[in-house]
Amino acid sequence: MALIVQKFGGTSVGSVERIRNVAMRVAKWRAAGNQVVVVPSAMAGETNRLLALAREIQPNPNPRELDVVASTGEQVTIGLLAMALTELGVKARSYTGAQVRVLTDSAFTKSRIVAIDQDRLRADLEAGIVPVVAGFQGIDAEGNITTLGRGGSDTSAVALAATLKADECQIYTDVDGVYTTDPRIVPEARRLKTITFEEMLEMASLGSKVLQIRSVEFAGKSRVRLRVLSSLTPPDLPIDEEAVSGTLITFEEDENMEQATISGVAFNRDEAKITVTGVPDRPGIAYAILGPIADANVDVDMIIQNASVAGFTDFSFTVHRNDYDKAMSIVRKVTPEIGAKDVVGDNRICKVSMVGVGMRSHVGIASQMFRTLAEEGINIEMISTSEIKISAVVNEKYLELAVRVLHRAFSLDQPQ
């Protein structure tokens, strides 16, 4: 008997029929002798409907009140899903974040979970009851309703799995797992049966938006086995097949001995790069440039500063294309103040990255990557590396080509 936390996204519970399917799926896992905790999102479209209502009242809604309104989406789903389970003869009971007591901080609309009381859930599980817990929401120390922000239901599920020391946290979604790259660009892209948390973090932040990055971080930190799997398979799929479907996100060291060198090719469209040239090489320069950018709430992705020549260096960073104009005007103001020479920018770039834990112990990955791109005549404009990732900035027109040739060069279409 295993203890499993199952999370179902908004599309999976988007209609009465789909809620019934979710109930069938949960019933199947219960019937196989597992203890199950279910965490559904709001029905697809419901959160947006509520946010739109709020914005009609207040263009910038009061955050505390916005959470009161937004949290009702999940509250409706937990009640309906508990009913659907009851209708199938499965004992079930719904809980809001406040009822479980999912304690969060008071950062309305983007709270973080501080602690989860497990008494009620444990009692239910021992009594054979399936607790149906509202994702995305909690309560702060003063009893105010809070939400975790977009995608927070994934985080709720992982946090519950960590608290209850669940054997697995299953995230049902409308994709059937994590791929070596985007199948729309490379049709031979292959589903990964396993991937490490670190790789998943790099893949997620680089554009493979299967799971919310925060929930992956949380799962890695809490050592929760996480499985992404499809809610589009038949609800009565034999449990043996479902149990090994999707992609398992593992703890690298103990579960992933036969890790392949490279797991996938990730990419970010819609990037823009800004370079400040002739920057005097002295302490505080990076902060002088990026401080005002951060103050303007512009997220910075890559940051590159090369070794200085004759006391001057070039300083580059990338931002989302939507923030390009804003960032440029800030940097243009800063440039004379710090005695730099000029600012140049390009908002037609993209980033292509190779990700893989195996990279650590295999030399030559970078050189193979650069050679592959060079053979296609793709100029690399910027390079940045981490322990398990190499990213190259190239002109956006090469994005698809770069991803395809790298996927082939590293034989990612071959089984793991």
Added chain:
Amino acid sequence: MALIVQKFGGTSVGSVERIRNVAMRVAKWRAAGNQVVVVPSAMAGETNRLLALAREIQPNPNPRELDVVASTGEQVTIGLLAMALTELGVKARSYTGAQVRVLTDSAFTKSRIVAIDQDRLRADLEAGIVPVVAGFQGIDAEGNITTLGRGGSDTSAVALAATLKADECQIYTDVDGVYTTDPRIVPEARRLKTITFEEMLEMASLGSKVLQIRSVEFAGKSRVRLRVLSSLTPPDLPIDEEAVSGTLITFEEDENMEQATISGVAFNRDEAKITVTGVPDRPGIAYAILGPIADANVDVDMIIQNASVAGFTDFSFTVHRNDYDKAMSIVRKVTPEIGAKDVVGDNRICKVSMVGVGMRSHVGIASQMFRTLAEEGINIEMISTSEIKISAVVNEKYLELAVRVLHRAFSLDQPQ
């Protein structure tokens, strides 16, 4: 400075525009120096939408889960209304039933309020904040979400007013007060400026559905001044005018010295009467007949048993027309068992009632009522009286005529 609880029904908060109007109205009372607690219902149609969703999942929804789903309607409104108040510069803060702590029993879908914590509300009021409290909902001792059943928002408002010892509980609705009778039948029907709780109870239960009967009972018991007034007047109506509009439901003895003899003519359509004839006059007969009726969940209205003649009596009662067939078949089974002679019924009757506290000290009301009906050739089939009410059952075809002639005979179209 007064402390006022203001309740707004579903139509009054049925759109973003109307929620803004409610906020303007509340802001006006605040600006005049009053402390205000607001209790809104769910947006019109929302509760029905949620119940329909639940019934699609489970034809007889699990009551605990139904309350989880249904309570979200009011939760959305409190958040939106608190935002609308904030937008007008009025400090406001929303509370669910659980957050206030409106403690109820555990009778899901029809709970009763046991106690209300006033600490948070008091603190807010003293800090100049308008608490916006979700009507219709509470929480039981185990932390389960409960609802008070249809119309429960009125009860929530009255209970809050009682707990906080508010100066007045104002129920804003889409009528502008309580009338001497239904204006659709008698165009000269006049709005009552005041009415006693007892009269209101008789009027409400007899068909003038302005307020939920439970909330009126509660207000009377808790000695809360209750005012029914219109949410359709301009939100910027001068506060002096709004404060004396509608109908004030008063404590008879201390506020209503100049009480008129009769307050109004109430009526019930869609009644049916059942008479058991030749009933042996012995103890336990009434229970033998009505016990099985109650067991079948049929509500009984009038019950009449006349003095017996030669050891036998006739026993009559009225039920809603929808329950007529069910009640008849039950009574037909009971009749031979108790040695009664026969059962006769009529499902084409209605009930017309004169209501007035003044009736107590004025003889001759009944005789004037009967004479008025006789002069129009209206046969009275059954009569029942209480201290402040006389009801007559007549053939349903006479309903409008009876109400009109009685309204005129008692000069109800003249000012109080």
